[in-house]
Amino acid sequence: MKNNFEFWTHFAEFLTYLELPPRSDGLEKNPFSMLVSKHFASKIKKGDWNDPLLRQVLPSIAELREVKGFEDDPVGDEESVQEDGILQKYVGRALVIATPACSIHCRFCFRRNFPFHADPTLTDRLDCWLEKHTDIHEVILSGGDPLMLDNETFQNLVSVILKHESVGTLRIHTRTPVTLPQKLLETEEKSHFSCLQKAATQKKIVFVSHVNHPQELDEASGKVFQHLRSIGVTLLSQSVLLKGVNDNVQTLVALSQKLFEQGVLPYYLHQLDHAKGVAHFEVEDVHAIKLMNEIRNLLPGYLVPRLVRERPHDGSKQPLF
Numbered sequence: 462m463k464n465n466f467e468f469w470t471h472f473a474e475f476l477t478y479l480e481l482p483p484r485s486d487g488l489e490k491n492p493f494s495m496l497v498s499k500h501f502a503s504k505i506k507k508g509d510w511n512d513p514l515l516r517q518v519l520p521s522i523a524e525l526r527e528v529k530g531f532e533d534d535p536v537g538d539e540e541s542v543q544e545d546g547i548l549q550k551y552v553g554r555a556l557v558i559a560t561p562a563c564s565i566h567c568r569f570c571f572r573r574n575f576p577f578h579a580d581p582t583l584t585d586r587l588d589c590w591l592e593k594h595t596d597i598h599e600v601i602l603s604g605g606d607p608l609m610l611d612n613e614t615f616q617n618l619v620s621v622i623l624k625h626e627s628v629g630t631l632r633i634h635t636r637t638p639v640t641l642p643q644k645l646l647e648t649e650e651k652s653h654f655s656c657l658q659k660a661a662t663q664k665k666i667v668f669v670s671h672v673n674h675p676q677e678l679d680e681a682s683g684k685v686f687q688h689l690r691s692i693g694v695t696l697l698s699q700s701v702l703l704k705g706v707n708d709n710v711q712t713l714v715a716l717s718q719k720l721f722e723q724g725v726l727p728y729y730l731h732q733l734d735h736a737k738g739v740a741h742f743e744v745e746d747v748h749a750i751k752l753m754n755e756i757r758n759l760l761p762g763y764l765v766p767r768l769v770r771e772r773p774h775d776g777s778k779q780p781l782f
């Protein structure tokens with residue numbers, strides 16, 4: 462793995478690296494900046510505008526179109542805020558926006574317009590909040606990507622969650638195994654992996670990795686999952702159904718099979734959340750359901766993810782299939 466913690470942030474340089482001709486795509490007017498880890502970029506086929514990984518990360522002029530029904534806060538994050546950075550959407554579970562940082566800016570991100578800010582008081586406030594909310598049995602670290610936190614902040618946050626007896630499960634939502642696996646392959650004492658190793662002796666740990674295409678899974682992601690399995694972490698995946706990326710039977714079947722090869726069970730396949738700027742990724746429900754019917758005939762039931770949509774005010778994600 463070369464260029465471990467390096468990123469592509471400059472559009473023209475990124476195109477040169479990919480051996481693609483220059484173009485602008487209105488990037489100067491796009492408020493959501495370009496960010497691609499060099500590890501993720503190394504899996505993009507050069508010279509191909511239609512590469513399914515490139516389509517997820519390359520800013521497009523289509524993001525600047527206003528489309529009715531596509532809004533800043535498509536899943537009601539803001540009205541679920543209990544305290545700055547602490548959200549509760551569902552009974553017994555709390556979601557912590559641990560950091561605004563990601564190792565990649567997915568162009569279809571449902572939080573692309575979220576008013577993020579890093580808050581050094583979050584860990585202490587979460588401690589007090591959990592003290593008062595003993596009905597919370599699962600804490601979900603999200604973001605951004607919680608594994609982008611520096612080791613010390615991550616360890617402090619995890620320690621605070623571990624000390625609350627009412628919390629039985631720590632869940633981590635992350636894209637790191639496919640975008641920056643080095644964050645979990647470090648073996649030094651002060652690493653995210655050693656922190657999770659200790660945590661797994663005290664609580665159930667569930668790792669939900671965001672993966673949209675089988676080409677994202679490589680030797681490094683396989684090693685990450687192997688490490689995590691060896692310490693007893695439950696490994697699930699979530700994917701977003703994306704036009705031009707994974708909206709065909711062959712890709713979805715290969716994704717489930719490759720996840721399973723790496724020890725991960727497919728969990729959710731999300732219909733696109735209607736954030737402003739992402740409408741060009743939309744797959745019609747009727748096509749999504751047809752795909753699910755077809756993949757169900759080709760895979761064992763345990764490899765068929767649940768096709769769901771998240772809407773504000775629903776008590777859970779709603780199955781479409």
Ligand code: SF4
Nearest residue numbers: 563566567570605636
């Ligand atoms: S890694 Fe997750 S939070 Fe970050 S841009 Fe991608 S989808 Fe959004």
